[in-house]
Amino acid sequence: MIKILFFGQLKERLECADLNLEYAGEHTVVDVVQQLLERGEVWRPLAENDVLVAVNHTICAFDATVRDGDEIAFFPPVTGG
Amino acid sequence: MIKILFFGQLKERLECADLNLEYAGEHTVVDVVQQLLERGEVWRPLAENDVLVAVNHTICAFDATVRDGDEIAFFPPVTGG
Amino acid sequence: MIVIQPEDFDHGEQYKRLRARCDSDGAIVTFTGLVRDFCHHGRVSTITLEHYPGMAEKSLMQICAQARKRWELGEVTVIHRVGELSAHEQIVFVGVTSKHRQAAFEAAEFIMDYLKTLAPFWKKETTNHGPHWVDAKASDQVAFEKW
Amino acid sequence: MIVIQPEDFDHGEQYKRLRARCDSDGAIVTFTGLVRDFCHHGRVSTITLEHYPGMAEKSLMQICAQARKRWELGEVTVIHRVGELSAHEQIVFVGVTSKHRQAAFEAAEFIMDYLKTLAPFWKKETTNHGPHWVDAKASDQVAFEKW
Numbered sequence: 001m002i003k004i005l006f007f008g009q010l011k012e013r014l015e016c017a018d019l020n021l022e023y024a025g026e027h028t029v030v031d032v033v034q035q036l037l038e039r040g041e042v043w044r045p046l047a048e049n050d051v052l053v054a055v056n057h058t059i060c061a062f063d064a065t066v067r068d069g070d071e072i073a074f075f076p077p078v079t080g081g
Numbered sequence: 082m083i084k085i086l087f088f089g090q091l092k093e094r095l096e097c098a099d100l101n102l103e104y105a106g107e108h109t110v111v112d113v114v115q116q117l118l119e120r121g122e123v124w125r126p127l128a129e130n131d132v133l134v135a136v137n138h139t140i141c142a143f144d145a146t147v148r149d150g151d152e153i154a155f156f157p158p159v160t161g162g
Numbered sequence: 163m164i165v166i167q168p169e170d171f172d173h174g175e176q177y178k179r180l181r182a183r184c185d186s187d188g189a190i191v192t193f194t195g196l197v198r199d200f201c202h203h204g205r206v207s208t209i210t211l212e213h214y215p216g217m218a219e220k221s222l223m224q225i226c227a228q229a230r231k232r233w234e235l236g237e238v239t240v241i242h243r244v245g246e247l248s249a250h251e252q253i254v255f256v257g258v259t260s261k262h263r264q265a266a267f268e269a270a271e272f273i274m275d276y277l278k279t280l281a282p283f284w285k286k287e288t289t290n291h292g293p294h295w296v297d298a299k300a301s302d303q304v305a306f307e308k309w
Numbered sequence: 310m311i312v313i314q315p316e317d318f319d320h321g322e323q324y325k326r327l328r329a330r331c332d333s334d335g336a337i338v339t340f341t342g343l344v345r346d347f348c349h350h351g352r353v354s355t356i357t358l359e360h361y362p363g364m365a366e367k368s369l370m371q372i373c374a375q376a377r378k379r380w381e382l383g384e385v386t387v388i389h390r391v392g393e394l395s396a397h398e399q400i401v402f403v404g405v406t407s408k409h410r411q412a413a414f415e416a417a418e419f420i421m422d423y424l425k426t427l428a429p430f431w432k433k434e435t436t437n438h439g440p441h442w443v444d445a446k447a448s449d450q451v452a453f454e455k456w
Contacts, residue, residue, distance in 0.1 A: 007214055008284035009295040050298075057217035059280065073214060073282075077298030080211065080242060080283025081195055081254050081274060088361055089431035090442040131445075138364035140427065154361055154429075158445030161358065161389060161430020162342050162401050162421060173328075174321020181320075181343070188345040191338065191417075193410065196328070198335040263340065264452060267418045270338075274410055305411060 002066060004032070007075035013045045029053050029062045032072060050077055083147060085113070088156035094126045110134050110143045113153060131158055163238075164222045166213060168245035176257055180237050184259035187236040191266040193256040193274055199249035201296075204289035209296075211244045211253070214282035218242070225276040229258075232272070233265040240273060242283060272309055279306040310385070311369045313360060315392035323404055327384050331406035334383040338413040340403040340421055346396035348443075351436035356443075358391045358400070361429035365389070372423040376405075379419070380412040387420060389430060419456055426453040 002023045006014050021035070036043045045051070054073045055064050066072060083104045087095050102116070117124045126132070135154045136145050147153060163179075165171075173194060180190055197209050226238050236259035243253055256273050260266040285296040310326075312318075320341060327337055344356050373385045383406035390400055403420050407413040432443040 005214070007282065008212060012295075054214075054217055054282070057214075057220045073217065075214070075282060076284065076295070078279065078282055079285045079296040079298055080213070080281050081278045086361070088429065089359060093442075135361075135364055135429070138361075138367045154364065156361065156429060157431065157442070159426065159429055160432045160443040160445055161360070161428050162425045172321075173324045174319075177320045177324070177339075177341075181341075184343070186346055188343050190341040190343070192324075193414070194324075194328075194337045195410065196331070196335050196337070198408075199333055261345070263342065263421055264418070264448075267340070267414060267421075271411070271414045274414075301411075 002032070002068065003071045004036075005071065005073040007073065008079075009076050010045060010051065010074055014042065023066070023068050026065050026067055029055065029060070029064050029066060029072065032066055033062070046074060051075070052077065083113070083149065084152045085117075086152065086154040088154065089160075090157050091126060091132065091155055095123065104147070104149050107146050107148055110136065110141070110145050110147060110153065113147055114143070127155060132156070133158065163240075164219060164226065165241045166215075166218055166222075166244060167241070168243060170243070170252060171241045171255055173252070173255065176239060176241070176255055180239060180257045180259050184236045187259040187261050189261070189263040189266040190257065190259045191263075191270040192258075193254075193270050194252055195254040195274075197247050197249050197251045197253055201287055201289065203287065203294055204291050206249050206287050206289050208246050208248050208288045210246050210286045210288070212284045212286070213242075213244050217282050221281045222277065225273055225280065228276070229269045229273050233260060233269045234262070235260050235265065235269055238269070238273070240277070242277075242281070244283070275302070275305040275309060278302040310387070311366060311373065312388045313362075313365055313369075313391060314388070315390060317390070317399060318388045318402055320399070320402065323386055323388070323402055327386060327404045327406050331383045334406040334408050336408070336410040336413040337404065337406045338410075338417040339405075340401075340417050341399055342401040342421075344394050344396050344398050344400055348434055348436065350434065350441060351438050353396050353434050353436050355393050355395050355435045357393050357433045357435070359431045359433070360389075360391045364429050368428040369424065372420055372427065375423070376416045376419050380407060380416045381409070382407050382412065382416055385416070385420070387424070389424075389428070391430070422449070422452040422456060425449040
């Protein structure tokens with residue numbers, strides 16, 4: 001199982017703050033995104049260009065490996081400070 | 082008459098904080114320095130390389146013109162802040 | 163010291179704390195970011211700051227660690243508020259002490275530039291025309307890339 | 310606001326004053342210089358700050374005016390103490406507000422770099438080996454020339 005979180009405008013557009021996904025093997029973030037996109041149109045914003053991803057609290061590229069137990073977060077460019 | 086002031090280490094070495102000098106015409110700072118140097122050995126530190134000069138509260142070059150009534154200050158590089 | 167909190171902070175107290183701990187350091191630089199009362203959508207009444215708990219703290223810690231690698235620093239404090247804030251309220255505080263003023267200035271600016279691009283916080287502004295999410299600024303990316 | 314005084318200043322009050330006057334500005338940067346307790350001659354007990362009255366104020370005003378020409382600034386405060394100060398005491402305060410954080414950072418650093426090279430103040434340190442006048446630092450000249 002992996003935990004997936006969404007923040008900011010992305011969370012609002014997806015109407016989802018977090019979800020758990022059954023998970024086995026070692027795939028990449030891209031594979032995880034693909035799996036969500038297959039669930040339907042509502043997940044489309046995940047494929048937009050400016051979406052950032054963090055695996056276990058560290059921003060990484062979409063080809064990063066995801067392992068069972070990981071926490072994946074998707075969010076728009078940050079605007080704090 | 083012009084007023085001449087000295088600050089910092091220069092003031093201590095010259096053992097003089099300020100003096101007034103009879104003045105007529107339009108000469109340069111260099112001429113004023115020359116006049117003081119002619120007063121004796123004790124004024125030698127005025128001719129050292131790192132001495133700065135301000136005419137009427139503005140740092141300037143030694144070829145700046147001095148007019149009657151001006152205030153001339155000589156001092157070492159500043160070290161405030 | 164890194165703090166993420168909804169509560170306001172006392173700038174004077176933070177400065178005193180930095181000063182009390184800075185031993186032989188001769189320079190203290192502080193930066194404070196305030197909620198601006200105007201944006202291109204109109205007059206801002208409040209902003210809401212969302213963050214990613216866990217990652218936000220870690221991100222700020224990493225940014226401060228990077229600053230310490232680049233400059234010789236004494237104390238470093240970062241406070242970032244979350245939740246709903248009104249116009250003119252304090253959002254963020256960065257305080258840095260160092261033996262040298264250039265190090266203190268650069269480190270404080272570096273921390274802010276990195277925070278603006280890497281730390282997981284998001285701002286939603288509420289104006290007289292309603293609420294909207296704040297867009298990331300290209301100038302923040304430029305500032306980030308200069309280091 | 311430019312102040313030259315023997316008395317200490319309250320950093321918290323200065324910050325409050327800047328904040329109260331900064332209207333729509335979103336960024337406040339402060340710099341404080343403290344008396345260091347050590348120099349290459351030994352342990353510093355006190356320093357004595359001499360200044361050129363009249364020119365010192367004028368010089369600080371000109372430096373602030375130059376900063377305002379280069380950056381869009383709100384409030385600018387410079388406080389410089391004179392007379393005898395003990396180790397760890399506050400010597401100088403620079404506070405700048407601006408709409409943009411980079412302007413606030415750069416202006417505060419610019420003011421300090423110019424002050425260090427142009428403003429007529431001189432420091433004499435008293436250590437366990439006696440008093441001596443502080444030499445100008447080459448690094449301050451380099452910092453001045455970068456602008």
